[in-house]
Amino acid sequence: MSDASGIERRLGGKIPETASAATASTIRRDIGLWGLFLALDSGTQIAFKAGGNALNGVDFGIAWFDRFLATPAVWAGLAGYVIAFVLWIAILQGSELTRAFTLQGATFVTVPLGGWLFFGEQISLARA
Numbered sequence: 001m002s003d004a005s006g007i008e009r010r011l012g013g014k015i016p017e018t019a020s021a022a023t024a025s026t027i028r029r030d031i032g033l034w035g036l037f038l039a040l041d042s043g044t045q046i047a048f049k050a051g052g053n054a055l056n057g058v059d060f061g062i063a064w065f066d067r068f069l070a071t072p073a074v075w076a077g078l079a080g081y082v083i084a085f086v087l088w089i090a091i092l093q094g095s096e097l098t099r100a101f102t103l104q105g106a107t108f109v110t111v112p113l114g115g116w117l118f119f120g121e122q123i124s125l126a127r128a
Contacts, residue, residue, distance in 0.1 A: 030094060034103060037087040042110040044080030046118055047073045053119070 051074035058064045068074055091100050115121035 026094070030091075033087060033091050037084060037091060037104075038106055038110060040080055040084045040087065041104075041107050042114055044077050044084055045107070045111045046114040047077035047080055049115065049119060051077055 051068075051071045054071045054073060055064060055067055058067050088100075112121070112123050116123050
């Protein structure tokens, strides 16, 4: 049941202007959080891929770890994860887990598109 229908029921079918505005504000907030989360979560994966590309040709060990620490894309990805975590908690605060988790699946579209756009990766039905 939506906030608006619950308010309507309690008020005998009439929603005051302030309740309607509050519901619209909540919807705008949720859309904004989702858009920001989707962009940030996708950008985080793209940053990690760029970081991984910067580590090509270096065997795992001290030299690899030194380059890992010196790679801005890795740090951008780590920062993205922290910020996405905070956004995810904010999203879950006002959403059902089943709906939120399903909507999170949009990254299965945006991340491959980012791979194609930034790294020239191929997208095909066989890879999907």
